[in-house]
Amino acid sequence: MKYIQLTEQYRPYVSLIQLNRPKELNALNMELMQELQQTLTTLDADTNVRVIIITGNEKAFAAGADIKQMADKKTIDMVAIDQFKTWDLIKKTKKPLIAAVSGFALGGGCELAMTCDMIVASETAKFGQPEIKIGIMPGAGGTQRLTKAIGKAKAMEMVLTGSFISAEEALNYGLINKIVPVELYLEETAKLAETIAAMSPVAAQLAKEAVNRAFETHLDEGLHFERKNFYLTFSSEDQKEGMKAFIEKRNPEYQGK
Template structure:
């Protein structure tokens, strides 16, 4: 892949995807978005991978969409562009996905970060939707996921002024899980990923589905979905192993079956 570096086993059970367009601050052009999608599809089908960490560089996770690709396009050009369908495929990645964010996560970069299940940020991270300053607005989830993460009034201010928020404010508002010094953000993401990779992969996928469903439906339907997934875990070998290990006071050995 031209714009990605992929390490399938950066830690046991943990894969790393690193955006690699340094001159453009990892701006998201069509090819980069497709490469992220393709890498996730491969890792989704790799049984040795249980969790994926996606990151950029210390200077920028992703500084936004590639404006040079978009500036001259018409409404029909954008309507027929496949990048939004590709981003939807990224969102549907089944395994836990952790974003390790440092520096700029703006526009499409912020939207990509918000497709992750968890976020670890360095103290230099900035999250924002500055599209209003270019005469447009977020189009890849920025007006929807941001509201769910930080609330309506704060999201409205960010979207209508284009002003970013700091890593510490993002943590206070619930957009990121934790903030660490810049030299530690990737290792902290690995630690979080390793703790999840030690769990049952079957249970982790079902639990991820259930948590995500809470954002997409009303409570009664969400509870019904959760209960069905809970029942389904009892068809797995991992559930039998996990409960047997608890009763036998030993560490479980989950196989993902």
């Protein structure tokens, strides 16, 4: 595996997946997401695994999607690529998923953390959906899961301004489970995972399914709507300008076209 590292028995019945693109702050390119999805599918079928942790490093859980892979794409290109098929398969993971987040969890990184069932964050964690700053909008659940987790007003502010929230704010809003010191965030996540792994794996999977059913009522409809609008942003000149400016490390000049 090129973009992730797997420790199958990080703790008894607990596997650890570490995103491994440190120079890119673990930006989620399509290859990484495919590796992640395939690994989760394998672990989901492994009876020696009951809980799965996904983490990055102290500096970044994942600082967003890989913009260079999308910058020159048009709407029809994005539909043809169908990158969200991978996300849909990740969402179907039956075993409990825990995100161990330190540093940046932005854009796709925030969406990946929210796809997990629980989030343990270090004191340095920052969450955000800054896609608006490059002329697009969230496309992997950001407008849907974030709104359901923290409410319309704050979600609208984050999505429309691209602003970040701290770990403390995320805890207050109900986005995460707990905050721990940076040096302990992975250890505390492992303790939570071990507690869950000690329970009946059948009951845990059924309970997860039931909780998600309550949380995700009408979510698929919302995701479909979000995805359509995400694809439409690639018909805009603003999207091209926003991503080009990002790559060129300058401020974008939007024309509203």
